[in-house]
Amino acid sequence: MLRALAVDDERPSLEEVLYLLNADPRIGSAEGAGDATEALRRINRALACGPDGPDALDVVFLDIQMPGLDGLDLARLLTGFARPPLVVFVTAHEDFAVQAFDLKAVDYVLKPVRRERLAEAVRRAAERSAAGHRVAGPHAAGPHAAGLHAAGLHAAGPHATGPHGAAPRIPVHEPDPDHLPVELGGVTRFVAVDDITHVEAQGDYARLHTARGSHLVRIPLSTLEERWRSRGFVRIHRRHLVALRHIGELRLAAGTVSVLVGGEELQVSRRHARQLRDLLMRRP
Structure with a gap:
C-alpha cells in the first residue's frame, strides 16, 4: 500500500485530496502539508529513514502554485535525491503540464479534483511503485505509465481493484470518431x-x-x-x-x-x- 503526502497551501483543497486519498484502498496512509517548505522537511525525514522506515513516503500529491517555494521548485529539488518519492501534480492550471512531465511526474490532475481522476493517478503511482521505478529516482522513468485513456474512454473507481491492487480499466462508452x-x-x-x-x-x-x-x-x-x-x-x-x-x-x-x-x-x-x-x- 502507498504512503502518501499531499501538499497544498489552500486548506479546503488539501482536505479534499486527503479525504479522497484516505478513501482509496491502495493508500495505506496519507498526510498533509500546507506548503512546500513543510513538505520538504517531511520528505527529508522520509529519505533519512529509508524506503522501509516508519516515516517512508511513496508518492507526493503536489500543488504547483504556492507562496515561496512552489510545486515545480520542490519537484526539481527531488530530482537530486537518489530515492525520491513519486510525484503527482494536482493543480488548477493546465499550463504547467509540459514542465511537470519534464520532471518525470507520474500524473497531472486538474482541479477541481474528481474522485475517479484522482483514483487513476493513484493507480499509476501504484503501478510505478510496484515496478520498482521509484528506486532509481525520477530520471529513470518517463511519463509513459499506462493509464486512463486521455480521450476519456476508460475510468477507474476509487474502490475498484484488480490484480496486485491495480484498478482495472472499465469502458464507460464507445469512442465517438467525430x-x-x-x-x-x-x-x-x-x-x-x-x-x-x-x-x-x-x-x-x-x-x-x-x-x-x-x-x-x-x-x-x-x-x-x-x-x-x-x-x-x-x-x-x-x-x-x-x-x-x-x-x-x-x-x-x-x-x-x-x-x-x-x-x-x-x-x-x-x-x-x-x-x-x-x-x-x-x-x-
Whole structure:
C-alpha cells in the first residue's frame, strides 16, 4: 500500500485530496502539508529513514502554485535525491503540464479534483511503485505509465481493484470518431475533430488547436497521427500534425517550407516537405 503526502497551501483543497486519498484502498496512509517548505522537511525525514522506515513516503500529491517555494521548485529539488518519492501534480492550471512531465511526474490532475481522476493517478503511482521505478529516482522513468485513456474512454473507481491492487480499466462508452473529450477545470467538453486546425506535441501530451482556443490532452502525437490519417491530418514536423483542409498557404523561402494554418505559420521539416506538397496538389 502507498504512503502518501499531499501538499497544498489552500486548506479546503488539501482536505479534499486527503479525504479522497484516505478513501482509496491502495493508500495505506496519507498526510498533509500546507506548503512546500513543510513538505520538504517531511520528505527529508522520509529519505533519512529509508524506503522501509516508519516515516517512508511513496508518492507526493503536489500543488504547483504556492507562496515561496512552489510545486515545480520542490519537484526539481527531488530530482537530486537518489530515492525520491513519486510525484503527482494536482493543480488548477493546465499550463504547467509540459514542465511537470519534464520532471518525470507520474500524473497531472486538474482541479477541481474528481474522485475517479484522482483514483487513476493513484493507480499509476501504484503501478510505478510496484515496478520498482521509484528506486532509481525520477530520471529513470518517463511519463509513459499506462493509464486512463486521455480521450476519456476508460475510468477507474476509487474502490475498484484488480490484480496486485491495480484498478482495472472499465469502458464507460464507445469512442465517438467525430469528437474528442477534453477536460477543463473538472468539466468535460467535446471538441469536433473537424474544428481542429493542428496539433502540437508536448511530451506525452498533445495540444489541440482550434479557431476558439487550444486544449491539452494526454494522447501522444503519434497516436493521433495514426487515428486521424484517414481524416486528412498529416505530419509536417516531429512536433506538428496539421489538418490539410485548414492549410491556407504553402510558403517557400530561402530553402525552407512552412504552412499557414489557422493564422499561425508552422515550419515543415525537410523529410515531410515532399509528401505535403504532393498531398496539397491532389487536394480537391
